[in-house]
Amino acid sequence: MPLDRTDFALIALLQNNFRMQNKELAAAVGLAPSSCHERVKRLWDEGVLLSAHAQVDPKRLGIGLEALLFIELGKHERQTVDSFLEEAVSIPEVRSAFLISGRHDVVVHVLARDTAHLKNLALDHFTSRSCVTRVETSIIFEARLRHELPHIG
Amino acid sequence: MPLDRTDFALIALLQNNFRMQNKELAAAVGLAPSSCHERVKRLWDEGVLLSAHAQVDPKRLGIGLEALLFIELGKHERQTVDSFLEEAVSIPEVRSAFLISGRHDVVVHVLARDTAHLKNLALDHFTSRSCVTRVETSIIFEARLRHELPHIG
DNA sequence: TATGAAAGAACGGCGAT
DNA sequence: ATCGCCGTTCTTTCATA
Numbered sequence: 001m002p003l004d005r006t007d008f009a010l011i012a013l014l015q016n017n018f019r020m021q022n023k024e025l026a027a028a029v030g031l032a033p034s035s036c037h038e039r040v041k042r043l044w045d046e047g048v049l050l051s052a053h054a055q056v057d058p059k060r061l062g063i064g065l066e067a068l069l070f071i072e073l074g075k076h077e078r079q080t081v082d083s084f085l086e087e088a089v090s091i092p093e094v095r096s097a098f099l100i101s102g103r104h105d106v107v108v109h110v111l112a113r114d115t116a117h118l119k120n121l122a123l124d125h126f127t128s129r130s131c132v133t134r135v136e137t138s139i140i141f142e143a144r145l146r147h148e149l150p151h152i153g
Numbered sequence: 154m155p156l157d158r159t160d161f162a163l164i165a166l167l168q169n170n171f172r173m174q175n176k177e178l179a180a181a182v183g184l185a186p187s188s189c190h191e192r193v194k195r196l197w198d199e200g201v202l203l204s205a206h207a208q209v210d211p212k213r214l215g216i217g218l219e220a221l222l223f224i225e226l227g228k229h230e231r232q233t234v235d236s237f238l239e240e241a242v243s244i245p246e247v248r249s250a251f252l253i254s255g256r257h258d259v260v261v262h263v264l265a266r267d268t269a270h271l272k273n274l275a276l277d278h279f280t281s282r283s284c285v286t287r288v289e290t291s292i293i294f295e296a297r298l299r300h301e302l303p304h305i306g
Numbered sequence: 307t308a309t310g311a312a313a314g315a316a317c318g319g320c321g322a323t
Numbered sequence: 324a325t326c327g328c329c330g331t332t333c334t335t336t337c338a339t340a
Contacts, residue, residue, distance in 0.1 A: 018171055040277065049210045054203075057201055063303070098296050100291040101294065117305070138254050138256075146249065149264060152265070187309065
């Protein structure tokens with residue numbers, strides 16, 4: 001049940017490149033393909049590995065602009081907050097939504113074609129909502145992502 | 154070169170579930186396996202598909218806490234900003250870093266074991282840096298992610 | 307471009323160590 | 324828990340329409 005060094009190695013490899021085949025994986029961690037296959041299967045079965053996703057070039061989908069929306073909510077009741085988050089993430093242009101402590105209540109990462117599209121997005125889906133008291137929009141100049149989570153402890 | 158309806162369908166499917174096999178994919182878009190295979194290969198060759206990554210349960214890696222750090226920089230010269238971003242994303246606990254317009258300069262998404270770990274992270278890697286004039290830390294209560302990008306236009 | 311068939315490679319389960 | 328074996332399945336190429 002506890003993960004060992006080999007498990008962590010496999011997890012790191014698959015986070016960085018899920019296209020790797022079992023044979024390569026096995027070689028990379030110094031295991032026979034069959035043993036490696038079994039370990040990876042166990043990681044799926046135990047829920048350590050949750051899913052896998054392809055990453056796509058946003059430009060090729062017509063996305064020319066990304067932004068963060070910093071949102072303040074008027075009410076902080078559970079119902080209000082939950083449904084706001086739920087509806088936010090159901091908007092296609094929304095990539096992620098974070099409910100946070102501090103000055104802002106929610107941060108939303110959105111993708112848009114251009115500034116006109118972004119404006120409509122902000123106005124139609126966020127500024128206009130009754131539970132939203134304030135929206136601050138920040139254009140993303142550069143985004144750096146890391147796909148590998150640290151293993152702590 | 155331009156993407157058609159089938160390409161978009163394949164892209165959507167692979168973003169949501171990269172574990173899908175070519176055979177399933179083919180059935181899902183109504184194509185023979187060989188035709189489907191060729192289209193997916195073309196998407197890789199043309200750079201529409203960039204990479205694929207496994208998603209891991211953070212709890213299983215000892216991560217009990219996520220936070221956003223809102224950072225203000227003293228200098229906004231290219232060199233300062235670039236190297237700050239570069240070094241930020243090279244910290245294992247950093248999941249993403251965004252250079253943005255507006256009140257804050259950089260938003261960093263970090264993962265930590267607990268609040269003590271988060272404190273050290275903030276103090277050692279961010280507050281202490283000479284180019285950083287201010288760090289605001291927000292705990293993430295809830296994070297919602299979407300893996301499928303919208304196709305616009 | 308899409309397809310079906312054929313060759314090649316990988317998967318996935320089993321028994322032994 | 325690891326390994327090698329082997330039948331099954333999928334991938335991948337190619338000739339054809």
